[in-house]
Amino acid sequence: MNVWNGKRRRIYMQEVGTRDGFQSEGTFVDTREKIALIDALSDTGLAKIEVTAFVSPQAIPALRDAEAVLRQIRRKPGVVYTALVPNVRGAERAIDARADELNLVMSASESHNLSNLRMTRDQSFHGLKQVAALAREAGLPVNISLSCAFGCPMEGDVPETTVLAWSQRFIEEASAHGVTLCDTTGMAHPKQVARLTARFVERWPDTELTLHFHNTRGMGLANVLAAVDAGADRFDASLGGIGGCPYAPGASGNVCSEEIVHALELMGYDTGIELGALIDAATRLPALIGHDIPSQIVKAGRRLDLHPLPTDFAAIRERALQRDATASARN
Amino acid sequence: MNVWNGKRRRIYMQEVGTRDGFQSEGTFVDTREKIALIDALSDTGLAKIEVTAFVSPQAIPALRDAEAVLRQIRRKPGVVYTALVPNVRGAERAIDARADELNLVMSASESHNLSNLRMTRDQSFHGLKQVAALAREAGLPVNISLSCAFGCPMEGDVPETTVLAWSQRFIEEASAHGVTLCDTTGMAHPKQVARLTARFVERWPDTELTLHFHNTRGMGLANVLAAVDAGADRFDASLGGIGGCPYAPGASGNVCSEEIVHALELMGYDTGIELGALIDAATRLPALIGHDIPSQIVKAGRRLDLHPLPTDFAAIRERALQRDATASARN
Numbered sequence: 093m094n095v096w097n098g099k100r101r102r103i104y105m106q107e108v109g110t111r112d113g114f115q116s117e118g119t120f121v122d123t124r125e126k127i128a129l130i131d132a133l134s135d136t137g138l139a140k141i142e143v144t145a146f147v148s149p150q151a152i153p154a155l156r157d158a159e160a161v162l163r164q165i166r167r168k169p170g171v172v173y174t175a176l177v178p179n180v181r182g183a184e185r186a187i188d189a190r191a192d193e194l195n196l197v198m199s200a201s202e203s204h205n206l207s208n209l210r211m212t213r214d215q216s217f218h219g220l221k222q223v224a225a226l227a228r229e230a231g232l233p234v235n236i237s238l239s240c241a242f243g244c245p246m247e248g249d250v251p252e253t254t255v256l257a258w259s260q261r262f263i264e265e266a267s268a269h270g271v272t273l274c275d276t277t278g279m280a281h282p283k284q285v286a287r288l289t290a291r292f293v294e295r296w297p298d299t300e301l302t303l304h305f306h307n308t309r310g311m312g313l314a315n316v317l318a319a320v321d322a323g324a325d326r327f328d329a330s331l332g333g334i335g336g337c338p339y340a341p342g343a344s345g346n347v348c349s350e351e352i353v354h355a356l357e358l359m360g361y362d363t364g365i366e367l368g369a370l371i372d373a374a375t376r377l378p379a380l381i382g383h384d385i386p387s388q389i390v391k392a393g394r395r396l397d398l399h400p401l402p403t404d405f406a407a408i409r410e411r412a413l414q415r416d417a418t419a420s421a422r423n
Numbered sequence: 424m425n426v427w428n429g430k431r432r433r434i435y436m437q438e439v440g441t442r443d444g445f446q447s448e449g450t451f452v453d454t455r456e457k458i459a460l461i462d463a464l465s466d467t468g469l470a471k472i473e474v475t476a477f478v479s480p481q482a483i484p485a486l487r488d489a490e491a492v493l494r495q496i497r498r499k500p501g502v503v504y505t506a507l508v509p510n511v512r513g514a515e516r517a518i519d520a521r522a523d524e525l526n527l528v529m530s531a532s533e534s535h536n537l538s539n540l541r542m543t544r545d546q547s548f549h550g551l552k553q554v555a556a557l558a559r560e561a562g563l564p565v566n567i568s569l570s571c572a573f574g575c576p577m578e579g580d581v582p583e584t585t586v587l588a589w590s591q592r593f594i595e596e597a598s599a600h601g602v603t604l605c606d607t608t609g610m611a612h613p614k615q616v617a618r619l620t621a622r623f624v625e626r627w628p629d630t631e632l633t634l635h636f637h638n639t640r641g642m643g644l645a646n647v648l649a650a651v652d653a654g655a656d657r658f659d660a661s662l663g664g665i666g667g668c669p670y671a672p673g674a675s676g677n678v679c680s681e682e683i684v685h686a687l688e689l690m691g692y693d694t695g696i697e698l699g700a701l702i703d704a705a706t707r708l709p710a711l712i713g714h715d716i717p718s719q720i721v722k723a724g725r726r727l728d729l730h731p732l733p734t735d736f737a738a739i740r741e742r743a744l745q746r747d748a749t750a751s752a753r754n
Contacts, residue, residue, distance in 0.1 A: 096617035281689035286427035310682040358612035
């Protein structure tokens with residue numbers, strides 16, 4: 093297979109902007125606006141939307157309306173509405189608000205897990221096993237997002253064996269339905285992505301694997317393609333490319349949904365997405381979050397969004413052709 | 424061969440920032456500063472540097488010091504110092520100032536050539552043939568840069584056959600040593616790049632082929648990799664990612680030299696570049712051009728430029744481990 097030619101191969105796109113994106117915004121996006129945006133996103137062809145996170149409203153005030161949002165969005169059949177939950181309390185709230193899936197999170201790096209979640213990885217795992225049990229009782233699938241799966245900003249490289257070992261524990265001991273390998277701070281590179289993805293897909297062909305890349309160092313799309321080539325078909329991305337990277341002020345965060353879809357569709361992949369509708373949704377973001385968005389597609393338009401000829405084009409051509417006429421008259 | 428794993432394959436990097444980049448800046452960069460920057464770039468391992476353009480000083484005042492710059496830079500053996508020339512007058516100036524190569528330019532799109540150069544493509548070709556003859560007399564190789572090789576912002580798609588036909592005319596009728604396929608406004612996508620590159624390499628294996636991509640729609644690195652996979656080994660890029668795109672205000676222009684090198688080196692390719700020195704050179708740009716640069720590597724650092732642990736990390740870990748001790752004491 094030739095990765096550059098998609099030949100209508102199906103790729104599933106998952107939106108994380110309303111969670112991963114909004115969570116890092118200083119501005120609180122009005123609950124009705126959030127709901128309206130998610131309702132618009134539901135009609136674009138996304139496979140999954142990470143609606144919100146059931147975390148402490150003190151810790152992340154931007155998502156303090158998690159219940160209201162998840163309860164009040166329109167549910168489009170076929171779209172999975174997932175929510176991030178850090179613990180049993182969050183899981184209870186998410187189940188109560190009718191999440192379709194619970195997304196659990198811990199880090200593959202001990203330093204990052206301690207710094208971020210104040211627990212050792214073992215402590216996180218044991219806590220999340222209880223969350224998974226709760227989800228099982230409620231009949232909900234569980235996805236585990238492994239942060240720093242491609243490197244830790246404090247430790248550096250995270251061994252492949254470590255990432256696979258934590259994946260295995262969640263799949264075997266916590267019955268995880270899906271695993272997301274997260275490139276939390278944009279350290280993934282295509283060679284690494286191709287190898288880790290291939291090993292994962294070979295080992296767990298029946299587990300739903302998602303790749304979550306950041307474009308912090310400009311490798312986002314290349315990493316997506318490396319993963320596609322290695323057998324992955326499911327990607328997180330963020331509308332407008334919103335979602336910051338706390339370790340690199342000014343750098344891009346999550347890969348941008350409309351950029352990834354734009355590229356994949358041009359290459360012949362079938363993302364199921366109506367790109368125009370996705371771009372329309374992205375265009376609403378600056379008014380909601382109060383600043384410009386990284387999206388190159390919103391700035392530059394699609395590849396074939398053409399520009400008019402110069403207003404004096406006819407005159408330019410006339411003068412050019414006149415030179416030929418003059419020259420041949422001389423001969 | 425697996426494109427994701429470079430296995431020390433040699434890739435040649437060509438810097439266009441001092442021409443393509445500076446040309447679109449409002450600020451005139453001081454001649455001595457230009458020379459100092461190019462001298463620094465000469466020591467980074469670049470295969471070629473497009474030093475300047477011998478164009479009308481009225482048309483592009485930013486490069487009005489072309490002679491002084493090309494004459495006064497230090498010539499590092501092995502580096503090709505090329506200059507863009509639009510016509511015979513420019514070629515004479517460039518030859519006089521000791522360019523190693525002349526870079527000619529026309530567009531593969533009739534509308535773009537007329538809009539930009541005020542000539543039909545045929546008129547451009549006939550003019551450039553005279554320039555090529557002049558270069559031949561002076562013993563200098565000629566490169567032809569074909570703008571809009573992957574699409575025209577006014578016409579849309581430019582047929583592959585058109586691009587190949589103009590390449591053929593320059594190779595066969597003007598003895599061009601090299602051809603650069605330019606993605607002038609960021610319309611190239613990897614499927615198209617893989618195909619056109621493969622056809623070119625198959626047809627003219629002995630012609631020096633360069634790919635010149637813009638990152639306008641976020642596909643820059645992916646396009647580089649698609650071209651590498653199809654047999655290309657030579658790429659233009661711009662320090663700091665400078666160089667605008669007149670059709671998309673705010674969007675990225677040229678692919679960023681240090682981003683491309685950073686990615687290729689991580690993947691195991693041999694770019695011959697000392698990345699630290701290249702990043703140091705890019706870091707000098709904001710002071711020269713008076714504004715921030717797009718480079719994600721300058722903003723975020725290299726993949727393994729690590730961040731310190733939180734200052735209270737020892738206390739965090741201590742408290743976490745204490746919970747385990749308390750729990751096991753209870754059992």
